[in-house]
Amino acid sequence: xxxIRWFIGLVIILTLGGLVLFCxxxxxxxxxxxxLARAFLWLLVSAFLCLWRILRGPTAPDRxxxxxxxxxxxxxxxxxxxxxxxxxxxIDIGIAWALQSFIGIMALAKxxxxxxxxx
Amino acid sequence: MNETIGIGLIVIGVLFDFLGCLGxxxxxxxxxxxxxxxxxxxxxxxxxxxGLVFFKGxxxxxxxxxxxxxxxxxTAPVSAHSLARSAYxxxxxxxxxxxxxxxxxFKKIR
Numbered sequence: 001x002x003x004i005r006w007f008i009g010l011v012i013i014l015t016l017g018g019l020v021l022f023c024x025x026x027x028x029x030x031x032x033x034x035x036l037a038r039a040f041l042w043l044l045v046s047a048f049l050c051l052w053r054i055l056r057g058p059t060a061p062d063r064x065x066x067x068x069x070x071x072x073x074x075x076x077x078x079x080x081x082x083x084x085x086x087x088x089x090x091i092d093i094g095i096a097w098a099l100q101s102f103i104g105i106m107a108l109a110k111x112x113x114x115x116x117x118x119x
Numbered sequence: 120m121n122e123t124i125g126i127g128l129i130v131i132g133v134l135f136d137f138l139g140c141l142g143x144x145x146x147x148x149x150x151x152x153x154x155x156x157x158x159x160x161x162x163x164x165x166x167x168x169x170g171l172v173f174f175k176g177x178x179x180x181x182x183x184x185x186x187x188x189x190x191x192x193x194t195a196p197v198s199a200h201s202l203a204r205s206a207y208x209x210x211x212x213x214x215x216x217x218x219x220x221x222x223x224x225f226k227k228i229r
Contacts, residue, residue, distance in 0.1 A: 009144075032122060032126065035126060036126075039129055039133045042133050042137060043136060043137075046139075047140075049140040049141065049143065049144050050143060052144065053143050053144060053152075059211055060209070061202065061205065061206035061211055062149055062152065064202055064205075064206075065143070065149065065152050065153050065156055065202060066143060066156075068156065068198055069139065069140065072160045072164050072195065073160075073164070075164055075168075075187065076133075076163065076164045079167045079184065079187075080129065080171075082171055082180065082184075083125075083171065088179070091171070091180055091183045091184055091187065094187050095183060095187045098187060098190055098194070102198055105198040105201075106198060106201060109198070109201040109202050109205040110201075112205040112206070112208075112209045113204065113205040113208045114209065
């Protein structure tokens with residue numbers, strides 16, 4: 001049973017990775033932009049893996065860890081989207097998201113710890 | 120040349136992000152998952168931001184990317200440490216742990 005579940009997970013991850021690596025991207029952009037589009041899709045696959053851990057984490061700290069990781073992944077999204085679109089304000093969103101994610105995770109850790117905010 | 124180095128750094132960053140998420144899925148325990156996510160996220164997202172710096176040069180966007188990189192390097196270990204501490208204090212024990220040295224110190228602190 002455990003081996004069957006392991007196999008199903010491997011098939012899902014390989015399918016997603018193959019779709020990302022070999023899907024045709026039709027555009028008039030340069031080869032660098034197509035490459036960055038593939039990198040963005042690959043990050044999107046890992047974000048879906050994070051969402052899976054958020055959905056079925058056994059305990060609350062598991063979900064907190066996954067939320068932390070998702071927040072830093074979104075900073076990576078913003079940094080990649082900066083290059084092919086040519087819009088520079090995406091990195092501003094990244095900085096704001098990093099700050100907000102840090103404050104949120106600290107508040108969540110204090111809440112899980114069960115103490116007051118002033119130690 | 121700069122763009123080639125940037126694409127290489129972005130590929131390394133995306134690869135490390137994916138490996139961190141795979142560790143998040145596969146490891147059996149909160150502490151192992153925290154280790155995978157914290158270490159791989161720091162190199163991964165910092166690699167992507169360094170690639171952005173190589174693409175853009177020292178313009179306003181590149182300096183903002185350096186700012187974001189320094190902020191992530193400073194804050195990711197702090198949040199990982201506080202998450203591990205809160206996980207221990209909220210009662211999650213490590214899987215298959217034989218010796219728990221921190222429990223004695225924890226009682227002394229209380």
